[in-house]
Amino acid sequence: MLSRVLSGDYPRSPILTAALLVILFALALAPFLFPGAQPLNVAAKICVFVLLVASYDLLLGYTGIVSFAHTMFFGIGGYGAAIVLSRLGPSWSALALGIIAAIVVAGTLALLIGLFSLRVRAIFFAMITLAVATAFLVLASQLSGFTGGEDGLNYSVPEILRPSFRLFDAPLFGTVVNGRIITYYIVFFAALAGFLLLLRVVNSPFGSVLQAIRENEFRAEALGYPVVVYRSIASVVSAVMAALAGFLLALWLRYTGPDTTLSFAIMIDVLLMVVIGGMGTLYGAVIGATLMTVAESYLQTILGSLGKLGAGAGIPFVSTLLSADRWLLWLGILFILSVYFFPTGIVGKLRTHWLNRKNKALQKRSGSASNK
Amino acid sequence: MNATVPVLETQDLTIRFGGHVAVNKVTCAFQPGTLTAIVGPNGAGKTTYFNLISGQLAASAGQVLIRGKDVTRLPASARTQRGLGRAFQLTNLFPNLTVFENIRLAVQARAGAGLSLFTLWTDRRDLMHAAGVILERVRLADKRETVAGALPHGDQRKLEIALLIALEPDVFMFDEPTAGMSMDEVPNVLEIIGELKRDASKTILLVEHKLDVVRSLAGRIIVLHNGALVADGEPAEVMASSIVREAYLGQDFEDA
Incomplete structure (x- = not known):
């Protein structure tokens, strides 16, 4: 049963398994474990980014496609929800229309980009995606009648999802189950389902062809796999999942505004999360997205209080270095260190570590057996 | 099927790289149940001719026909789907995948199962079984879980042949299958090719330098020299012809 859910793709390292279980339970019970708006916000962001990063890893890690247009598809999902909700009002049917429209637009656009440009060399494809994504960003901020321009769009959600809505009269485990918590669980379960679906795709015959293309495109073609078709389908699946993440x-x-979905800062975040977690391992997306989101959300606070301590102790240089404004510097240092020490990402490192230990244990056993 | 239509045919097949004509108007037809050896000195255009047939290179002029149908404009994958199978001279595998996964990918290509997105490949018992059989056949069963890039050279050559067999093509194209192999591994490979040759529906093309290999396997030899086809016929006849002696065989022939 578990094997079917995970598509036979186990974490293959006890430390990784433990970390994944902790993240899963923390996210599943976040509204009850970490009360307050800020922690729930971080938890929801983690869910969304796990899905977004996993969908990007399907391209980068599994198929070997470098695309800079991933946040564009993320944005299509976000604007899909925003435009229907602000135009048609906060109804469920509007939401359904929004998600369908977002999926269709994202899928079609990905297919077109793929068929037209996935036959060129990787570096040119990366540049084409960069150009398309830039054009889309400009379009989104210029068509302000439609997208709200730079200011973005504010809108209301269906009543059940509003903070004022109460599911039960009495608090559950000391927490009032309001519309925000219901929304959180929609985000959580949709992201989980999307992640498990991606896990299935990478362990399907299709997924193994993607890895073959990454390994040796030329030979995959010679075996009878039309590489452009496979790459295009991979980018469609990836784009649809990114749109779902944006919608959530x-x-x-x-x-929804350009800064929450379309900006290149998010694209870079996604890249970092994939690399830190480990390319070509979907579990890496979970680890990368969680670590980065937590770091981005709390590093500032932690640094701020450390900086104040430094200032209080009268050490001027330390307080400057630890000031809350320097959090990006520290994030950068964390990134360099992690790439230096874990080039295959955290998941790759943990798996190799465990494999080596198992092999050593095996050798010891066979060694002692032959000694007798 | 009409027996007079060859399974594979090239008509005036030509490729130019700038001013250099690497393959020059080669016209040749291949019938089922035959093994044709393609010989010629280094740089004669043998591998280039193969690349034109299997679609890795696009022809400058001329045609490639599979069962009478023009495939000159089709990509390599489409030609493979129409029954061409190619093994490469320089080993060309999926280096970070295991031996078993390499073979399974070829089996899966043959079965046309690559586009199923939501089944698990481990659930395709039929494909797993077929891959296991081929693994045994090329004697790599003990290396099943080794990644292809970590195999010794001889085993990589065997895996290369395994991928070709797994495709079950109508036309097998071997490009120096025994190159770089140790002497005790060569008979193994020749045995596999010999087995394929006994199947009267299969066509085999073999680029090979070793004349003893050519003589023991081939029913026909074609000779390429400076990209042109200079001789075509039964081994004894071709090896005896003066043009071939001058062009290529020369002292090799005397030694052999």
Whole structure:
């Protein structure tokens, strides 16, 4: 049963398994474990980014495609929700229309980009995606009548999802189950389902062809796999999942603008999360997205209080270095260190570590057996 | 099927790289149940001719026909789907995948199962079984879980042949299958090719330098020299012809 859910793809390292279980339970019970708006916000962001990063890893890690247009598809999902909700009002049918429209637009656009440009060399494809994504960003901020321009769109969600809505009269385990918590669980379960679906795709015959293309495109073609078709389908699946992630974020934030979905800062975040977690391992997306989101959300606070301590102790240089404004510097240092020490990402490192230990244990056993 | 239509045919097949004509108007037809050896000195255009047939290179002029149908404009994958199978001279595998996964990918290509997104490949018992059989056949069963890039050279050559067999093509194209192999591994490979040759529906093309190998396997030899086809016929006849002696065989022939 578990094997079917995970598509036979186990974490293959006890430390990784433990970390994944902790993250899963923390996210599943976040509203009850970490009360307050800020922690729930971080938890929802983690869910959205796990899905977004996993869908990007399907391209980068599994198929070997470098695309800079991933946040564009994320944005299509976000604006899909935002535009229907602000135009048609906060109804469920509007939401359904929004998600369908977002999926169709994202899928079609990915297919077109793929068929037209996935036959060129990787570096040119990366540049084409960069150009398309830039054009889309400009379009989104210029068509302000439609997208709200730079200000973005504010909108209301269906009543059940609003903070004022109460599911039960009495608090559950000391927490009032309001519309925000219901929204959180929609985000959580949709992201989980999307992640498990991606896990299935990478362990399907199709997924193994993607890895073959990454390994040796030329030979995959010679075996009879039309590489352009496979790459295009991979980018469609990836784009649809990114749009779903954007849709969930829009539902959660009740606001969509260029900065929340389309900006290149997010694209870079996604890249970092994939690399830190480990390319070509979907579990890496979970680890990378969680670590980065937590770091981005709390590093500032932690640094701020450390900086104040430094200032209090009268050490001027330390307080400057630890000031809350320097959090990006520290994030950068964390990134360099992790790439230096874990080039295959955290998941790759943990798996190799465990494999080596198992092999050593095996050798010891066979060694002692032959000694007798 | 009409017996007079060859399974594979090239008509005036030509490729130019700038001013250099690497393959020059080669016209040749291949019938089922035959093994044709393609010989010629280094740089004669043998591998280039193969690349034109299997679609790794696009022809400058001329045609490639599979069962009479023009495939000159089709990509390599489409030609493979129409029954061409190619093994490469320089080993060309999926280096970070295991031996078993390499073979399974070829079996899966043959079965046309690559586009199923939501089944698990481990659930395709039929494909797993077929891959296991081929693994035994090329004697790599003990290396099943080794990644291809970590295999010794001889085993990589065997895996290369395994991928070709797994495709079950109508036309097998071997490009120096025994190159770089140790002497005790060569008979193994020749045995596999010999087995394929006994199947009267299969066509085999073999680029090979070793004349003893050519003589023991081939029913026909074609000779390429400077990209042109200079001789075509039964081994004894071709090896005796003066043009071939001058062009290529020369002292090799005397030694052999």
